[in-house]
Amino acid sequence: MEVILADYLGFCYGVKRAITIARENASADGTACTLGPIIHNPQMVERLSDEGVGSVNSLDEMEKGTVIIRSHGVGPQIYADAEKRGLTVVDATCPHVKKAQLSAKSLVDEGYSVVIIGEKEHPEVRSIFEWSNAEAKIIETVEEADALPNCAKLGIVCQTTFSGAKFREIVTHLLEKSREVKILRTICTATDQRQAAAMELAAKVDRMLVIGGKNSANTSRLAQLCATKCVTYHIETAAELQDEWFDKIEKIGITAGASTPDWIIKEVYKKCQNR
Ligand code: SF4
CATH class of the missing domain: 3.40.50.11270 (Rossmann fold)
Incomplete structure (x- = not known):
């Protein structure tokens, strides 16, 4: 295998x-x-x-x-x-998060009504919100964008780990809300890179293992994406590997969330190789 x-x-x-x-x-x-x-x-x-x-x-x-x-x-x-x-x-x-925080602050200082595109309860989004003097609106769907009132000047920042495609879709709707729109695209490429690489691999293997904390949003997202391509298991450590997952398969792929330590990835990799 x-x-x-x-x-x-x-x-x-x-x-x-x-x-x-x-x-x-x-x-x-x-x-x-x-x-x-x-x-x-x-x-x-x-x-x-x-x-x-x-x-x-x-x-x-x-x-x-x-x-x-x-x-x-x-x-x-x-x-x-x-x-x-x-x-x-x-x-x-x-530093990428710092940039998003300071972007929100500078937009407020320049008199923009600020919108943060991101998950409302995510700690990073909460921190960006606090830097906007707690004035920004946080949205994560097209419907929420449509529901916003029009304003004179609209400033947009984004959660660093937000999907680039979803960001573009929401921004298209926000452009209708004001004559003056300033977009600070504060997305970091780490998430997109990991998601694209995981999807590419999931498309050519029989099974995927996604390693990372069960409470990690970015790991869960990787598991969801891989599951659209092949049978996928989300595990935290090598101890969770089960024999039947390896029955009659030729290729198994491994990915891991942005918060998964190298030593755990290595352990899972070695255990898989020894099957
Ligand atoms: S995903 Fe990593 S590199 Fe990107 S903003 Fe978050 S902490 Fe920074």
Whole structure:
């Protein structure tokens, strides 16, 4: 049986960078913490915790030490709040996310009514929203775009991981809403690359394995896309592999979400090869 890895899979630039920054700031006394899990991968969060990087859900849980801002970023009030509490802030916000946050801010400052295209509850989208002075409207469907009122000046930014095709479709509808529309296309290519590579591979294998946290939105999306091409299994670790998945197949493909550590991908790859 042939085991094939997707051309692009696993950690993106922003996640790799955030983990490196977190490791550089680890502390033996447990006072270095990320605000929220560094990535949506429980195995990585546990490993970092063993290395001296904890995780808190709120600054209320920290009396001292270093708060590490994860790649999704946070709103401006968190920086102010951390400073007030005397915490050291280490900012691991992905530079692409930072650009989206500052784009939203500059559009508001220039007098635009701002629309963020993205998933309403996603932490990155919440952070972009906070940088818009909590003034932006967040939409993720064409219907929501159509329901917006007309305005004098419309500014558009996007969740970095949003689908490029869906973004274009929604923007076409938003163009009807104002005579002056400024579009800041803040999409990062990592997601599109991973999705395109996964789809390409899924089309030429018998089965696909998609590795990543069950709570990771980008991994679940990869699994959904692959499932349109072939039988697909979404797993978190090699321990979930089942013998019957390998019955009478010639080729199996592997991809992994942007928050899946290399060591887990390698483990799954090796186990598949030994079948
Ligand atoms: S997907 Fe793109 S924007 Fe998001 S963390 Fe990775 S590199 Fe940064």
